[in-house]
Amino acid sequence: MIGAKAKVWIERVQNGRSLYLVGVLAYILAALLLMNWLNRPGLRDAVWYPLVSALAFAAFLGSLLLIYYAPLAGLVKGILGLSILLVLLPFLGVRNTFLLEVATQVGIFAAMALGLNIVVGFAGLLDLGYVAFYAVGAYLWAIFGSHQANIAFGTNRFPLEPEWFFLFLFLAVGVAAFTGILLGLPVLRLRGDYLAIVTLAFGEVIRVIVNNLDKPINLTNGPQGIRPVQRPPLFFKPWLNALGIRLDDPTLYALYFYFLVLVVIGFAIWLARRLENSWVGRAWTAIREDELAAQAMGIPLVRMKLAAFATGASFAGAMGMIFAAKQYFINPESFTFMESIGVLVMVIVGGMGSIPGAIVGATVVTILNLQILKGLSLMLNKLRQAGVVIPILNFPLSQWPTQLEPAKYERLVFGILLILMMILRPQGIIPERRHRMELAEALGREEAPELERLPAEEELPPVIPAPEVKPARD
Amino acid sequence: MANLLELRKVTKRFGGLVAVNQVDFTLEPGRIVSIIGPNGAGKTTLFNLITGIYKPDEGEILFEGRSLVGLRPDQVTARGISRTFQNIRLFGNMTVMENILVGMHTRFRASPVDILFQTPRFRGEERELREEALRLIRFVGLRASPDELAKNLPYGEQRKVEIARALAARPKLILLDEPTAGMNPQETAETTRLIRRLRDELGITVILIEHQMRVVMGISERVTVLDYGEKIAEGSPEEVRRNPRVIEAYLGRGVAIGAIA
């Protein structure tokens, strides 16, 4: 057994795949070295530091994409990917918790994008109020995991102990899914944009309710928000100490949430993948393509749509809860319409209907927002304060009007990037196979689809079993 | 023998227009029957009534003795009635294979748990049904690859996929709406043979809407003629062909009518 595997391995190496492997490893190493080099104190003053360090981290994460695309064996890809996610990134993150924060937020949005991808990408139901489910999950834990429940129910049994967190994680999934069904039920008959507007309305309704439910009973504490929200227990701290790893609590929590998010994402990918390749996924696609014909094939529209809504919602519920615990504090500002739009943008930028696409979309958008655009504006700010003069125009940057300060125009740059991205790569970064072909054609660009091979004729059993009814003849 | 399908005084109106008017229709299992009639006579509407896309304004529709009125289309399909559409409605961005698998929707038994944990039950079922889908592809005589996107197929091939998809649910009754439209004579002949095999080899009862008389006369055991929503004739192909009302309204006298002055 092992011998056979080894043999295959040797063959692979001989096939030249080892070259790719070396290339990928070299890339990862280069990114690591770059990040390490940037860590020197002297460089922090450099004007280009903020941008370059942001890009370096993006490049490091980009290695995951490289691995995904490299023609390597699944096992090798798995090992490489996991070692980056489980070893290298946490290692870097301990030195710079900001990286962990970015990675965790990427993860939270990636899981949400995966969920929304089921609703929008698989089933073709445009949901503009997705953040509502995120809010449901977040508030569920925020209320019971803080003293807020005491105020609301007039007891003093709360906050719940940290251990309850895990039970509530399941509860959040259930409650969010249930909310999804509640929303789904009245809107079953709606199509396309009517559905979109109702989901938008629903998202707003949830936000306004959360924003106002400090009276008549104070359930959500209104705009004041709820704090502090209980965090899950650091049950593993003694073990780490025993291993000789001593980290302070903030860092431990940063790591903790990072891994927690990874686990949920792993679960989400697994779920989405399995569903996609089954009758459930096919039914969703059929609904997306032609509702009437799908119904004529025996697909119960209502039930399948509800299933899509509930599945998508459950991811958001879980993530909302983790978000609440991670933030310590939540208030309605985290659950606005723009947030829903943000997740939708991730799904489409990544490639609608594509699972890796949703993750990449979330990563790109989040990193762009949190790091690269920020890095860019910090760099320009430095230039300005350093009194740099634009060479040819002889224009001192310090006289750059404050009205044009780069930090204010992150959204503008983001807007332009969105437009460019849609024009240059409308199918998304990693398109789903089906969508990719559809688009290549619509836009007259060529892209050869990879077709699966058919079993040869001989492999098939010959006859079709006849059902019981016998033909009647006159 | 008991009737498989029975329509009693079925009426459907659209605003002031009576598209189907007090139509009675009965069908024994194992038959191939045709519905013909001028354009706009109400044939397709009749199919839509049976399959639950429209609700009849009046009348009763019984399938195996039980009423179909009020059921949703998917519930009708689950009862054992499949159909094809006059304007082809394949899932264009799904492959031929996927289209047929969607047609088998009602037959999947694997639960979500089976799916998530890829139990033997899920895998076995998936493999079996995929194989059956391939057999169906062969059965209807599709030449295209099962992995081709449906919308990329030529018209005639698409019609065949539609038939295969309808068969995938293992229906007791299949409703074919102009299956040979857009086919050349050779393909039409092929399809005619196919329809006969549906009944002979699979034991499926067939209702056919057609405008090509060669097909209608060749395979149907009984023909019903609609005009302006009403049944104006019914009988064997020969009887219908000689019926003057049918000739007047539908078949024509074989000479051009002086429509252009």
Added chain:
Amino acid sequence: MAVLELIDVHTYYGHIHALKGISFKVEPGEIVTLIGANGAGKSTTLRTISGLVRARHGRVLLDGEDITHLPPHEIVARGVGHVPEGRRIFPQLTVWENLEMGAYTVKDRREVARRMEFVFTIFPRLKERLHQRGGTLSGGEQQMLAIARALMMRPRILLMDEPSMGLAPVLVESIFEVIRQLNQQGTTILLVEQNAHMALQVAHRGYVLETGRIVLEGTAQELAHNPQVQAAYLGMH
């Protein structure tokens, strides 16, 4: 000079090579028919002529002018009408509005009315359905509307893609009669038909397409008597 001439036209859908070098001519006043199996490229040929899809190589000449790269509406403005495959009527417009769309390029209101009266004499059923939305018409009614709409345009060259599809036998006869009459009044017609039997009866000449290539050409008479054509497209064995 030929009104319409295709010179080595290649058309692609994405990576699918649908037309692999089509060349033919249509002379003024002719009825020319294209016959061929499913997927042979008949509809694609018509679409390439009217500009709905672009030829990647080769040229389409109208009265000697190269129209290969013109947008569809300019080709229409030069007198080319197209009854597209699958009817393609405007589902939300009423029958009347659909017909008006057919005469979009005609400014003279009285002329439009006159033409409308004319198409009603051919398809009285349409007059009964005047204010019904196109999308709710029956299949055959839609087909009538599609043809009628093209007639509203009074094109010099009419491209017809399977006009008899889905029509009741009575109507099929009258459609071919209409084609003949239009032709007699001076319209050049390029006809794609599955019903090759009828097509070859009205046409002067014909071309046989197979997988994107012209494999046979000749007068309608010759083709109708060609054993290959008889076997493959006329259903004679």
Added chain:
Amino acid sequence: MRKAISQSVLYQALVVPLIQLFVFVAISLVVIGSVVLILAALFNRPVAGGMTLLQFVIRTLPQVAIDGLVIGFLYAMIALGYTMVYGVLQFINFAHSEIFMVGAFIGVELMLALAIPSTAPLMLIMAGILLAVAGGMIGSGLLAVVVERVAYRPLRGAPRLVPLISAIGVSFFLQDAVRAIEGLLNNAFYRNYPSFPVLNQQIPLASFTVAGQPVQMQIQAKVIFIIIASLVMLSGLNFVVNATRLGRAIRAVAQDRPTAALMGVDVDRIIMLTFLIGGALGGATGVLFGVRVGRIDPYVGFIPGIKAFTAAVLGGIGNITGAMLGGIVLGVLEGFAGAYLSQFTGGAFGAEYKDIFAFAILILILMFRPTGLLGEMVGQRA
């Protein structure tokens, strides 16, 4: 024959929508008003200011109705722009709220440049506003065309959600671009419309006594502009879309672009024109909105945009009269909820719930009429 048809089309396009509108407005006001009155009578109790709930309602009802209508007309006008673009491209032009905002800015700059003294004669002021409206229409119309050319046209044929994202990008871009420009020019990115006392004055409509309660009805002079403008826009647009060759072409392009091209329609030009019209409507509305509200910033478009979009859907998206009705329903509901929720619930739920209220009604209406108030079920052909 021809004459009969064209006359009936004219009638259909101009008269029917107005009648529909009036009947609808009257019915909905009567219905909602009586519901409120009945509820007030049922749950009558003392409220603040030494009145009972019923007295409070009687005093305020007519004024609340008028105010609701006014805001409804504003929503309706913005909704028309959404509906136009949706009509041809079947996609939600998220950037419409920013087109509207740009119109408001062009208007304010023009008004400030004209520097009409606040005590100027009414005619002069009106001329100034008209000029600003015209400027807003031209500017926003052209902007919409440019946006279409740059951000949407390259995406024709892509799945529906792709231009949606591009529209969101445009939205972000325009907000910050206006901020940058205004910031550079004026060192502040918000602007205040000049205020004219003549326009601000309240014109009393009626004043009478019901059940011993003094009832005042008044309307602000400047909102009369809004009402007139929206009625003109409704009729004009209905006429253009339903009764002209251009309108027919627009609808044909909306339904089937290649086939429309086969009819000789220049699809690109029609789409451009649609954006021009939609943008111009948005611009005009932006100016009127600015005149009414007084202060604008680059983010003013967002909320009215969402409301108007909701209104468009509520009325049946793609349907012009529907958009109008949707806007009015939304405005009136908001007005009633804003004025009465608090008093009816004893302060437990206040005006802040008015959006929930409006959205809940939206969901309710769509449940019973899944294609909106005037939307038609598209004939399902199988």
Added chain:
Amino acid sequence: AAPATPTPTAPPAAPAATPTTAPTETPAPAVKGTIKIATQSPLSGGQAALGEGLKNGAQLAIEQLKGPIEALGFKVELVPFDDQAKPDVGVANAKQIVNDPDILAVVGHLNSGVAIPSSETYKDFDLVMVSPANTNPCITDRGYLTVNRVCGRDDVQGAVGAEFAFNELKVKTAFVIHDKTTYGQGVAEFFRKRFEELGGKVLGFEGTEEKANFDPLITAIQAVNPEVIYFGGIYDQAGVFFKQAREKGVNAIFLGPDGMDSSELAKIAGDALVTGGGMYYTSVAAPPTVYEGAKKFIEDYKAKFGKDPEPFSAQAYDATAIVLKAIEEAIKEAGGNKPTRKAVAEKVRATKDFQGITGVITFDERGDPVKAKYFVIKVISGNPEDWGKNQLVKTLELAPPPFTPELKAACGVK
């Protein structure tokens, strides 16, 4: 690209601002390193005006007051962050900030909803934050060493308004409106509480996110006819409301918190502020008519940024000044080396009798100013030019409520 070494030339000058205050143009000795002060506030989005005002205040302070630290051999830099008024962005920024060892202090935020979660991160890394604008009690009531503010507290300011209305204006009925933000609702609630305690009657209490159309609200207000209308919120929303209310014939007195303190209010509402019952606002910043420092600040600000300061700009200036002073002292204590963050935090907390432009500031044990001064100011003209001449009608010196375990518990800290 040019080499990134900092140029040893004179630091960028603030064109018009330098002459009188701290002499900055001393020749800089060899640079020992950079000390950065971060601001966090919304620089984009609907609240950008306020956020920018905050950043500008800090920028002005750094430019004018960095001299002493530069004299000690450090470069001083401002690092502005855009928190987009979103908690998750604020927290992410906070993580980035704490991971830059050169950043020794944060001035921010605008929104309490962002400040609270972000300051948890600052606390974990001993990074001091001085808030110019967050009036929510829980900002300081958590009792973190690193969290301070130079502004008043909602619970006090709302009460000041109520007492002024009841005792000085002698009104018995009020209608309270707020903007549904942590800040606006906070002050509004404390206003209501105090007003009712005093024996006044609150005829209505409404929150609204509306920014343009206040008709329904106004009609309801007209029907109950209150003597005073208290608006808990910011001028941009309140101005539109005041204007529309006067236009519809509401004659009540308008009253609001320091969010009203902007000449923009006059630009929007104009004469609505002086007709009817007129308009008053409470503030923790001294009006320029009273304090020379404030007057000069307004002039400098106008000269540099070409417009009037926003609410909280002056507070941001003071917050930054306190931070700079603390850093300077910490450097000295560390023997001329870069101090630890903790040392800076301790120095900030030890601030005593700091002469700021908004008043004299001494921090109490939780980081609130002891005995903050509260001013009640009357708007005297609808003309924005005259905003600086607004009349001070009352000064109160109030201490925040004593720091009790209950307060701490109310903020969820055990």
